[in-house]
Amino acid sequence: MKYEACIGLETHVMQKTRTKMFCGCKHEYGAEPNTNVCPVCLGYPGALPVLNATAIELCCKAGLLLGCEINPHSKWDRKNYFYPDMSKNYQITQADRPLCLGGKIVTEVNGELKTFTLERIHQEENAAKNTHASSGSLIDYNRAGTALMEIVSNPCMHSADDAFAYIQALKLIMEYGGISDCDLEKGHMRSDVNVSVRPVGQEKLGAKVEIKNMNSPSFIVEAINYEIARQIEVIENGGKVIQETRGYDSDRSETFSQRTKEDAHDYRYFPEPDLLPVEISAAQIQKWKSELPELPVQRRERYVKELGLPDYDAKVLTAEKHISDFFDAACKLTKQYKLVSNYMMGKVASLVTEKSISVVESKLTPETLAQVADLVSGGTIGSSAANELIEILFTSGGDPKVIVEAKGMAQVNDDSALEKWAEEAIAGNAKAVADYKAGNPASVNALMGYVMKQSKGKANPPAVIAMLKKKLDS
Numbered sequence: 001m002k003y004e005a006c007i008g009l010e011t012h013v014m015q016k017t018r019t020k021m022f023c024g025c026k027h028e029y030g031a032e033p034n035t036n037v038c039p040v041c042l043g044y045p046g047a048l049p050v051l052n053a054t055a056i057e058l059c060c061k062a063g064l065l066l067g068c069e070i071n072p073h074s075k076w077d078r079k080n081y082f083y084p085d086m087s088k089n090y091q092i093t094q095a096d097r098p099l100c101l102g103g104k105i106v107t108e109v110n111g112e113l114k115t116f117t118l119e120r121i122h123q124e125e126n127a128a129k130n131t132h133a134s135s136g137s138l139i140d141y142n143r144a145g146t147a148l149m150e151i152v153s154n155p156c157m158h159s160a161d162d163a164f165a166y167i168q169a170l171k172l173i174m175e176y177g178g179i180s181d182c183d184l185e186k187g188h189m190r191s192d193v194n195v196s197v198r199p200v201g202q203e204k205l206g207a208k209v210e211i212k213n214m215n216s217p218s219f220i221v222e223a224i225n226y227e228i229a230r231q232i233e234v235i236e237n238g239g240k241v242i243q244e245t246r247g248y249d250s251d252r253s254e255t256f257s258q259r260t261k262e263d264a265h266d267y268r269y270f271p272e273p274d275l276l277p278v279e280i281s282a283a284q285i286q287k288w289k290s291e292l293p294e295l296p297v298q299r300r301e302r303y304v305k306e307l308g309l310p311d312y313d314a315k316v317l318t319a320e321k322h323i324s325d326f327f328d329a330a331c332k333l334t335k336q337y338k339l340v341s342n343y344m345m346g347k348v349a350s351l352v353t354e355k356s357i358s359v360v361e362s363k364l365t366p367e368t369l370a371q372v373a374d375l376v377s378g379g380t381i382g383s384s385a386a387n388e389l390i391e392i393l394f395t396s397g398g399d400p401k402v403i404v405e406a407k408g409m410a411q412v413n414d415d416s417a418l419e420k421w422a423e424e425a426i427a428g429n430a431k432a433v434a435d436y437k438a439g440n441p442a443s444v445n446a447l448m449g450y451v452m453k454q455s456k457g458k459a460n461p462p463a464v465i466a467m468l469k470k471k472l473d474s
């Protein structure tokens with residue numbers, strides 16, 4: 001029998017807010033544990049929550065970027081559970097009336113354009129951070145109550161590749177949109193992955209297994225592949241897949257049973273009495289729409305249409321926001337867009353790998369890279385000197401023109417020097433000269449090679465060709 005996997009993701013994204021969701025405590029990574037806390041986020045009885053307007057704005061803007069409908073009337077609910085990381089014994093979230101409804105992500109999977117639909121986005125608060133040591137468990141409440149959105153997809157993905165492409169696209173949109181830094185190391189983006197399998201042609205979904213709290217996209221891929229194979233094997237052997245929560249062991253690349261899944265009613269959701277519903281006007285939604293930044297797909301289109309770049313370049317450059325931002329800044333200072341693109345994808349990218357630092361951390365700036373492109377297009381330096389110059393600027397910085405001067409990197413455009421080399425080339429390469437005169441124009445390249453060698457690569461190639469042709473044709 002043939003099987004089809006159905007995969008849905010519930011992705012938690014920590015928003016870029018200055019303070020927490022329901023109190024004025026600072027939202028800060030790496031602070032001394034339990035210093036950014038107050039009666040509200042520690043769950044003291046009687047402490048009242050106050051809504052963070054920026055979080056609501058960021059959640060709605062995320063929704064608008066993802067094509068969701070903004071719910072004009074949303075409300076808050078308490079999700080009750082007892083666990084040390086949520087000291088008031090409930091989490092404030094949105095059950096039946098979330099901020100954003102529907103939506104979709106359109107992205108390429110192995111060269112094919114696919115649409116993945118969303119069910120909803122709701123706003124909630126983060127739990128504290130538990131650290132389990134052999135001597136006991138430690139809890140840091142600095143994270144408790146920070147703003148967290150949950151982006152829920154439909155079970156519309158059918159392979160680990162689909163899920164990987166979905167996560168990458170979602171991450172880029174959140175970064176470009178200024179919603180979240182999406183730093184995976186800092187836990188800014190974590191997904192619960194739901195996987196089920198069913199015989200091809202069957203409408204009803206199979207029993208679903210949930211793998212909780214995954215932040216690494218490559219582990220998500222491994223976990224999904226393992227889980228699909230495991231569930232098919234269970235069914236093929238006459239068994240039944242149990243609806244449960246499973247963990248992922250990255251050392252063994254396999255999932256393991258944790259607990260059978262609670263149903264939603266176990267959480268005894270009920271309306272939050274301490275917060276008013278959120279009313280959002282059409283005018284407010286319009287205003288947010290007008291403030292939305294350019295998304296990667298729009299930027300890619302702009303690079304092709306306005307800067308005349310090949311689609312390949314546009315795709316590579318927009319794959320990471322900081323690279324695209326750097327490229328954009330350089331292109332404001334020069335018209336040599338294709339040259340800048342070549343350097344970003346070529347020399348700069350290889351230096352980033354070689355030195356293990358990002359272009360932003362390097363000493364190269366959009367200004368100096370733009371100047372390099374202008375020096376090349378103006379004929380001051382050749383392409384090998386450009387690569388050498390970029391390396392110097394990347395590691396040590398400086399003024400490109402001063403470096404070119406100091407290192408003697410400028411091309412030779414001087415007619416008398418070129419004439420001398422051209423005459424030598426012609427005198428020493430009788431065969432190439434004869435071929436040229438016999439009607440083979442390509443043989444001028446042999447002479448050109450001689451001149452480039454004599455000039456140690458500094459002769460300006462178009463000027464050399466012109467000089468050789470002038471001599472040969474006279």
Ligand SMILES: [Zn+2]
Pocket residue numbers: 020023024025036037038039040041042145
């Ligand atoms: Zn607080």
